[in-house]
Amino acid sequence: MDVRNCRGCGKLFNYVSGPFMCPACREKLEEKFQEVKKYIQENPGSNVASTAEACDVDANQIRQWIREERLEFASGASEISCEKCGKPIASGRFCDQCKAAMVNSLNNVYKPDAPAQPKRRDGSDGGPKMRFLN
Template sequence: MNLRNCSRCGKMFNYVAGPTICEPCKKAAEEDFQKVKQYIAENPHASLKQISEDNEVTTKQIQQWIREERLMFSKDSPIQLLCENCGEPITTGRFCAKCKTNMANTLNNSFARPQQALQKPEKKEPKAGMRFLDT
């Protein structure tokens, strides 16, 4: 048994895996999400505050769904999301497509780099400091 407190309702529950949230809350959160998603489709011009009030979900929860790229907003929505890296307007998530690609590349490179460094043969020439000692 792995008992934890649900991050949503605070009740103890038998934790298995994933987010620290109990089964009833997981279901309720999913229902909230579907409700909000539907609401945004029907009210593309609703503000974050409006969505939060009309659906009785916290703005924090909505923002979390946005970060998880589960909610999308149209370009003319009052909810303006900006790429956290370059400030470009985006419709979901935290970064624009360009930055996401760049970050994926950087990630790959940083994985590849240590290996490349290891494969590089050691330089045979004496170091500048040593040459100075010889003369």
């Protein structure tokens, strides 16, 4: 058994997994999370700073929830960016393009440099066609 100091209240507790927090502080944090979530729903124009102030919670904690994809602000207000390309994102760790690129590179693991195939048109602009009347 692992004994740690709680990150929230400093009390020693038996650490099992997850954040270094005693069960009481985890419960408090979960209540805070619900409060923050509600605040964001009721204030669509909010951002990390205004939410932190309104709910009396640490901005870094809010960003962590965003990274965990538990919270989402309107794009741009979350103040977090894609860990790959740096583009502002609403939640999680990567933007949609980078996520898609990663999925593709997993699918194309045997031909990573294959160029994208140009889409073929379906012949509607093909060569001259004979028209038979009658």
